[in-house]
């Protein structure tokens with residue numbers, strides 16, 4: 001027998017194609033399995049987006065798939081806080097009864113849906129639309145409403161669509177409060193960063209108070225004083241305007257509101273703001289000129305500014321700088337993109353309702369995360385009374401963990417769908433165990449590439465762990481428990497699906513005309529009919545049939561340009577088939593840069609610079625504070641930095657980290673000296689929100705007076721046969737819900753005033 005045939009007959013030698021679920025890049029992976037263990041992992045070179053790239057985390061995904069924290073049976077909480085195991089029928093009936101009773105007592109609009117997907121899984125969220133409709137759930141939120149809603153509001157008003165930088169091609173790439181070396185956020189991040197850094201015709205600009213791994217590669221590292229980015233960007237914009245570096249002809253053709261915007265920038269006191277942000281004026285002028293004279297500029301803002309003072313204003317300022325210099329809709333610049341399913345409703349920006357209980361702006365339908373717990377805990381008659389939480393761990397990830405626990409305690413029915421017994425599951429009335437992302441079909445809607453955009457549906461590579469169900473199945477059961485689908489003939493549609501996609505689409509459309517439940521609960525109907533006619537490992541992908549039809553309807557020319565053929569429903573079917581077959585991902589749309597403006601939903605499809613609220617905020621900056629420390633809290637704590645082995649709360653076993661298992665508090669040598677602490681010793685951190693004890697790492701990359709803790713640590717985990725232990729500090733035991741942006745309500749986690757004391761040895 002040749003070596004080759006031996007490989008084929010030995011299942012442990014087969015490479016299975018899938019993807020990493022630890023960050024939004026979702027790099028394509030190939031893995032080997034021995035029984036249920038992922039024994040080897042490598043980057044999938046044929047993957048349309050990642051092309052073989054991975055970071056060190058992706059190679060350790062077996063810690064996600066196989067750990068002792070998995071839940072394998074539905075759980076019901078008893079009065080005394082303990083749990084009993086129940087079967088699935090009991091759990092589904094119990095949940096349905098719980099929500100129905102809340103709806104009868106207070107109205108179904110008092111139930112909140114939270115989550116719907118982490119870094120690798122959005123198929124569950126897509127099915128939740130059916131559950132929400134069946135139970136009348138209209139309130140919702142997810143982690144985007146604690147990071148990206150300010151950005152989404154600005155983008156909605158400026159463009160009416162999401163934009164993303166073209167970092168692979170940009171002459172100047174700017175990272176603003178973003179450390180892509182560790183956090184990624186675009187394909188092949190480290191390769192691209194190194195490429196820009198090594199190319200003397202291109203420039204990497206990093207704005208970060210910490211000398212991060214990305215800052216180390218930068219041509220211009222602006223070590224901004226924490227929390228003062230608004231002053232820096234205002235000054236950069238002012239230099240561009242005052243030195244006549246704006247692209248006026250382009251502005252008059254493609255934008256409106258450029259003149260009033262220039263006027264506000266004109267009045268910015270550059271030298272004063274340079275002092276406030278701690279960057280020398282000549283460096284600000286150099287950077288402004290570099291931006292203005294580049295062929296193309298792309299900026300990536302992230303948590304360093306989204307979770308700090310003036311965050312919504314900063315989201316506007318850097319976009320205004322890009323637009324004033326003509327950087328939109330060309331290679332290497334900011335551009336729009338297609339989506340299989342958009343994460344936000346950008347065209348609704350500016351028309352946001354306010355939360356009836358807490359008063360916050362509900363951007364794109366999402367209740368600000370920092371207001372959720374306060375809402376439940378208020379005595380307002382409109383307050384929410386129940387929660388359905390799916391694929392999110394808000395007790396750990398939202399500001400003020402203790403407050404969120406209390407909110408779950410006062411709620412009358414709380415349900416968590418998760419793979420693990422998380423901090424949030426530990427508070428729930430019902431816990432429903434989901435199959436892992438390698439045990440069902442999964443995909444994300446994160447891909448933001450332009451002019452070509454990609455999508456990757458990953459089939460299951462393992463059978464569901466016994467006792468668990470996929471989210472499509474869980475939602476199907478929850479919806480069917482309400483009886484709304486009783487009149488739908490699944491059999492007939494399934495038979496049509498077995499004949500082929502063309503028969504199915506005709507049968508589906510005809511049936512939908514007769515019974516509106518078919519489209520209202522479309523995701524579940526698709527799963528039960530088309531899905532059940534697919535191979536088991538792809539069943540959950542059926543919901544994408546509808547998305548593919550929508551994409552084909554919206555961008556027929558560009559779907560065909562991406563290689564899919566047909567007209568109307570046939571084109572949608574061809575795209576869906578390609579998605580099902582595309583084990584390396586597929587290109588689903590191919591635009592040209594000239595078509596970028598077609599995406600704008602602003603008047604005349606021009607970019608809107610004239611956002612009055614932002615102009616006022618820019619003017620008011622002159623009286624805004626520069627420091628948020630006090631005698632009582634003299635330090636600034638960045639609560640939740642991304643590091644080599646952090647992955648939100650997706651991996652619970654601390655052993656997955658090769659080093660820094662506890663997640664050290666990084667501290668400048670001067671501060672360590674003042675506090676008389678050495679490496680490995682402990683300090684007590686006290687903030688207005690709470691207290692914790694952390695191990696110290698003396699680190700020259702942070703500024704004196706500024707300390708940082710990693711994100712996603714402090715998870716409870718029970719090793720096999722052992723007692724639960726918590727390793728490291730859970731950052732949100734130290735944060736507070738009221739410490740937030742006044743416009744978008746997003747938290748100031750990177751800027752928490754704190755006091756430090758050495759813990760006696």
Ligand SMILES: Nc1nc2c(c(=O)[nH]1)N[C@H]1C(S)=C(S)[C@@H](COP(=O)(O)OP(=O)(O)OC[C@H]3O[C@@H](n4cnc5c(=O)[nH]c(N)nc54)[C@H](O)[C@@H]3O)O[C@H]1N2
Nearest residue numbers: 177178179183207210226227302303304641642646647648
């Ligand atoms: N390894 C890893 N990667 C991840 C994740 C993970 O958990 N682990 N999570 C993913 C998720 S959900 C997200 S949202 C992204 C987040 O990705 P990033 O936003 O890049 O991550 P952070 O490290 O939280 O913050 C970025 C930077 O902000 C800087 N910063 C702090 N204060 C300020 C300030 O006042 N001004 C400026 N300009 N910068 C400041 C910090 O020094 C830090 O380098 O990462 C994703 N990728």
Ligand SMILES: Nc1nc2c(c(=O)[nH]1)N[C@H]1C(S)=C(S)[C@@H](COP(=O)(O)OP(=O)(O)OC[C@H]3O[C@@H](n4cnc5c(=O)[nH]c(N)nc54)[C@H](O)[C@@H]3O)O[C@H]1N2
Nearest residue numbers: 118143391392393397417418419434437639640648649731
């Ligand atoms: N202090 C502070 N807090 C922060 C941050 C910070 O920087 N500082 N960062 C914030 C950011 S940007 C984000 S995005 C959030 C992230 O916080 P969350 O939105 O809570 O997301 P994760 O921690 O990724 O939790 C994902 C959950 O999904 C579960 N899960 C994994 N796979 C599956 C599956 O297939 N099905 C189901 N049903 N569940 C699954 C995991 O067990 C986990 O409980 O954290 C935020 N919290």
Ligand code: SF4
Nearest residue numbers: 020023026027055058
């Ligand atoms: S953590 Fe992110 S960058 Fe690293 S392999 Fe996974 S998806 Fe890719």
Ligand SMILES: [Mo]
Nearest residue numbers: 143144147303
């Ligand atoms: Mo995030």
